[in-house]
Amino acid sequence: xxxxxxxxxxxxxxxxxxIPISDYPTITLAHGGGGRLTQMLIEKMLVPTFANPALExxxxxxxxxxxxxxxxxxxxxxxxxxxxxxxxxxxPGGDIGSLAVHGTVNDLAMCGARPLALSAGFILEEGLAMTxxxxxxxxMGQAAQRVGVPIATGDTKVVDHGKGDGIYINTSGVGIIPxxxxxxxxxxxxxxVVIVSGRIAVHGIAIMSVREGLEFETALESDSAPLADLVxxxxxxxxxxxxxxxxxxxxxxxxxxxxxxxxxxxxIRLVEASIPIDDAVRGACEILGLDPLYVANEGKCIAxxxxxxxxxxxxxxxxxPLGQQAAIIGEVVPEHPSKVYMRSRIGGMRVVDMLSGEQLxxxx
Amino acid sequence: MCLGVPGKxxxxxxxxxxxxxxxxxxxxxxAKDVCLAYVPEAQVGDYVxxxxxxxxxxIDEAEAMEVFKLLREMGALDERDELGVE
Amino acid sequence: MRFVDEYRxxxxxxxxxxxxxxxxxxxxxxxxxxxxxxxxxxxxxxxxLLPPEITLVHGPGCPVCxxxxxxxxxxxxxxxxxxxxxxxxxxxLRVPGSQTDLLRVKAQGGDVRMVYSPLDALKLxxxxxxxxxxxxxxxxxxxxxxxxxxxxxxxxxGLSNFSILCSHVLVPPAMEAILSSPANxxxxxxxxGHVCSVMGxxxxxxxxxxxxxxxxxxGFEPLDLLQGIYMTVRALEEGRVGVENQYSRAVSREGNxxxxxxxxxxFQVSDRKWRGIGAIPQSGYSLRPEFAAFDAGQxxxxxxxxxxxxxxxxxxxxxQGLKKPHDCPAFGTLCTPExxxxxxxxxxxxxxxxxxxxxxxx
Numbered sequence: 001x002x003x004x005x006x007x008x009x010x011x012x013x014x015x016x017x018x019i020p021i022s023d024y025p026t027i028t029l030a031h032g033g034g035g036r037l038t039q040m041l042i043e044k045m046l047v048p049t050f051a052n053p054a055l056e057x058x059x060x061x062x063x064x065x066x067x068x069x070x071x072x073x074x075x076x077x078x079x080x081x082x083x084x085x086x087x088x089x090x091x092p093g094g095d096i097g098s099l100a101v102h103g104t105v106n107d108l109a110m111c112g113a114r115p116l117a118l119s120a121g122f123i124l125e126e127g128l129a130m131t132x133x134x135x136x137x138x139x140m141g142q143a144a145q146r147v148g149v150p151i152a153t154g155d156t157k158v159v160d161h162g163k164g165d166g167i168y169i170n171t172s173g174v175g176i177i178p179x180x181x182x183x184x185x186x187x188x189x190x191x192x193v194v195i196v197s198g199r200i201a202v203h204g205i206a207i208m209s210v211r212e213g214l215e216f217e218t219a220l221e222s223d224s225a226p227l228a229d230l231v232x233x234x235x236x237x238x239x240x241x242x243x244x245x246x247x248x249x250x251x252x253x254x255x256x257x258x259x260x261x262x263x264x265x266x267x268i269r270l271v272e273a274s275i276p277i278d279d280a281v282r283g284a285c286e287i288l289g290l291d292p293l294y295v296a297n298e299g300k301c302i303a304x305x306x307x308x309x310x311x312x313x314x315x316x317x318x319x320x321p322l323g324q325q326a327a328i329i330g331e332v333v334p335e336h337p338s339k340v341y342m343r344s345r346i347g348g349m350r351v352v353d354m355l356s357g358e359q360l361x362x363x364x
Numbered sequence: 365m366c367l368g369v370p371g372k373x374x375x376x377x378x379x380x381x382x383x384x385x386x387x388x389x390x391x392x393x394x395a396k397d398v399c400l401a402y403v404p405e406a407q408v409g410d411y412v413x414x415x416x417x418x419x420x421x422x423i424d425e426a427e428a429m430e431v432f433k434l435l436r437e438m439g440a441l442d443e444r445d446e447l448g449v450e
Numbered sequence: 451m452r453f454v455d456e457y458r459x460x461x462x463x464x465x466x467x468x469x470x471x472x473x474x475x476x477x478x479x480x481x482x483x484x485x486x487x488x489x490x491x492x493x494x495x496x497x498x499l500l501p502p503e504i505t506l507v508h509g510p511g512c513p514v515c516x517x518x519x520x521x522x523x524x525x526x527x528x529x530x531x532x533x534x535x536x537x538x539x540x541x542x543l544r545v546p547g548s549q550t551d552l553l554r555v556k557a558q559g560g561d562v563r564m565v566y567s568p569l570d571a572l573k574l575x576x577x578x579x580x581x582x583x584x585x586x587x588x589x590x591x592x593x594x595x596x597x598x599x600x601x602x603x604x605x606x607x608g609l610s611n612f613s614i615l616c617s618h619v620l621v622p623p624a625m626e627a628i629l630s631s632p633a634n635x636x637x638x639x640x641x642x643g644h645v646c647s648v649m650g651x652x653x654x655x656x657x658x659x660x661x662x663x664x665x666x667x668x669g670f671e672p673l674d675l676l677q678g679i680y681m682t683v684r685a686l687e688e689g690r691v692g693v694e695n696q697y698s699r700a701v702s703r704e705g706n707x708x709x710x711x712x713x714x715x716x717f718q719v720s721d722r723k724w725r726g727i728g729a730i731p732q733s734g735y736s737l738r739p740e741f742a743a744f745d746a747g748q749x750x751x752x753x754x755x756x757x758x759x760x761x762x763x764x765x766x767x768x769x770q771g772l773k774k775p776h777d778c779p780a781f782g783t784l785c786t787p788e789x790x791x792x793x794x795x796x797x798x799x800x801x802x803x804x805x806x807x808x809x810x811x812x
Contacts, residue, residue: 279393283393418569423699424699431677
């Protein structure tokens with residue numbers, strides 16, 4: 001029986017799965033790491049099955065053109081979704097609730113959109129303390145209010161004890177993209193400059209510090225923050241010269257840049273010495289054997305901009321409280337398309353490869 | 365093998381839950397509990413190499429400077445080369 | 451970070467490179483023993499900055515890579531048992547056994563936990579007296595003092611629910627195995643700095659004398675490696691043999707006596723199988739009879755599990771420096787970090803993974 005045989009009952013088992021099932025009969029944690037396996041799941045299973053242009057662009061959110069009456073310019077809607085499964089639920093600098101609000105607001109901002117409204121879906125584990133839920137919900141309410149984006153709709157489900165990590169939250173959001181804004185990973189071109197809005201690897205290390213009992217001399221807080229205002233500033237300063245925006249969440253700066261390099265088929269060259277990182281975060285990465293380029297960020301933005309507007313964009317970043325440590329960290333080059341290289345501190349060259357699975361700390 | 369990272373002892377504990385000599389070691393601003401049983405002579409302020417939760421050795425600060433002594437000598441050689449001196 | 455940043459200075463690195471270039475007059479093959487050193491060399495791009503006369507080969511200093519297949523299978527068998535909390539360093543979790551790996555056992559419901567120190571495992575044993583806590587004690591001599599202490603303390607505390615699955619390996623026998631091989635091309639060694647900080651370097655003196663080679667005890671930062679290579683090249687050019695110590699800020703000739711003493715009380719030297727290389731006599735540690743109660747292999751009855759290596763994987767030849775990862779027909783095709791055939795592709799220290807990740811195609 002073949003796929004095209006409409007008279008026969010559909011046999012899902014006859015469908016040829018492009019991810020070799022013999023390799024992965026079950027989902028592993030690596031599939032959620034933000035690296036190659038996640039990419040495989042998306043590119044080989046989800047995208048071809050759901051098949052539509054908005055999805056295939058694979059940006060942080062989908063850009064949808066709203067139907068217009070003749071003569072009007074088409075309004076573009078950005079639509080994004082994200083699920084939050086973080087453990088611990090509460091960490092220095094935030095909690096799963098504020099993370100969920102900021103995360104989707106940021107995905108919309110990375111499309112160049114002004115966020116319009118959010119939804120919130122809750123999967124609650126039987127036994128979750130009501131006081132914890134209150135804290136999380138209040139945190140979400142505050143985060144949404146501060147950004148001025150209403151949580152307009154939602155859903156709640158409860159699962160048996162043991163079937164969830166306390167609480168899972170999904171937020172989805174819509175926003176309107178101004179007519180003169182055209183952000184897309186494919187717009188990156190040789191000569192462009194790569195800017196990061198501040199010190200990297202903070203969120204991932206803040207989470208690890210709770211899990212692994214690391215103590216920071218000044219308490220390290222997650223950098224989770226809404227970036228919509230920062231992005232507005234950057235777009236105002238750079239306008240058409242702002243080609244790509246991306247928030248480097250799971251998988252870190254490396255995954256974000258590797259994705260963009262792959263989508264735009266350009267090479268990216270970074271300079272290690274230019275990448276801003278806090279000393280304590282670096283110390284934590286050293287002792288855990290982690291590469292900060294692969295550690296998650298939650299309140300940072302990468303901008304790939306035309307060289308002519310780089311200085312103006314950098315200045316705009318630095319004017320914002322969330323962008324004061326912004327720095328130029330590299331450039332887009334025609335060589336080694338789809339690959340990200342980095343000039344090491346001592347002047348050598350290394351490839352910054354896509355993460356394979358979850359980054360596991362080295363001990364040896 | 366052997367991810368061993370240098371850190372500074374900021375605290376030596378008197379008695380610990382596991383009954384081992386423990387202390388706090390700081391790595392550029394982040395501190396971790398480390399077993400100090402193998403560096404009995406170490407004091408607060410000393411630098412140690414830490415691997416898998418254990419301090420394995422104290423860092424000899426005088427020896428640490430040797431690399432840079434060599435580099436200064438090499439720097440002098442570089443200058444001679446540049447000046448074309450034999 | 452002090453004692454780190456100074457050793458990553460670009461100007462100084464360039465000085466050492468120029469020194470190496472000034473000194474070298476003919477081809478030399480140098481092996482760095484330790485996976486951590488391989489990692490630095492490739493991550494900082496040193497291997498590509500060196501003059502072409504110098505060939506670096508990467509040695510078997512990746513304890514994850516040399517852990518025999520059957521030991522992984524035994525670990526998996528233990529981790530699958532109910533009531534067991536199986537603890538391990540991160541690197542071991544992805545290494546493929548005959549059928550599966552520890553990460554997948556975790557995915558299927560096994561209680562497999564990553565720890566940073568054997569003391570974490572000890573704490574878990576105290577916290578969960580109703581569970582059996584097993585620690586996968588893999589490593590070279592650097593990790594042995596910590597593991598010895600954990601077992602020693604478990605005995606002091608009277609913990610009956612703590613045990614270790616031991617796969618300790620020793621550097622000097624591995625060096626001898628490489629040097630005595632008729633196919634050997636290695637002319638100088640960068641010895642593993644942290645192994646030597648524990649064991650000292652006196653053990654390498656007879657090896658250097660017997661095989662007429664220079665051995666330089668080297669650290670892990672870029673300047674350490676460049677200086678280690680510089681010292682080795684100078685010795686080779688001048689025809690000198692013997693042991694020198696580049697990593698003198700952390701290494702002395704005798705090593706750490708208190709660590710050696712405790713290790714001698716808990717461990718004894720025994721024969722060991724090295725994955726991809728085979729059995730090397732007197733090349734590892736196992737628990738002494740007085741501590742046999744803490745041997746997870748015996749406690750869980752898995753000591754009988756044996757396994758055969760993949761015929762395609764040439765890990766052994768890579769770890770002996772006879773071949774490079776890109777010489778392997780499976781490199782990057784059948785064997786990638788996502789589906790590794792052998793340990794050097796999985797471990798972040800393994801030569802194959804380092805080559806793959808940092809883009810070395812030959």
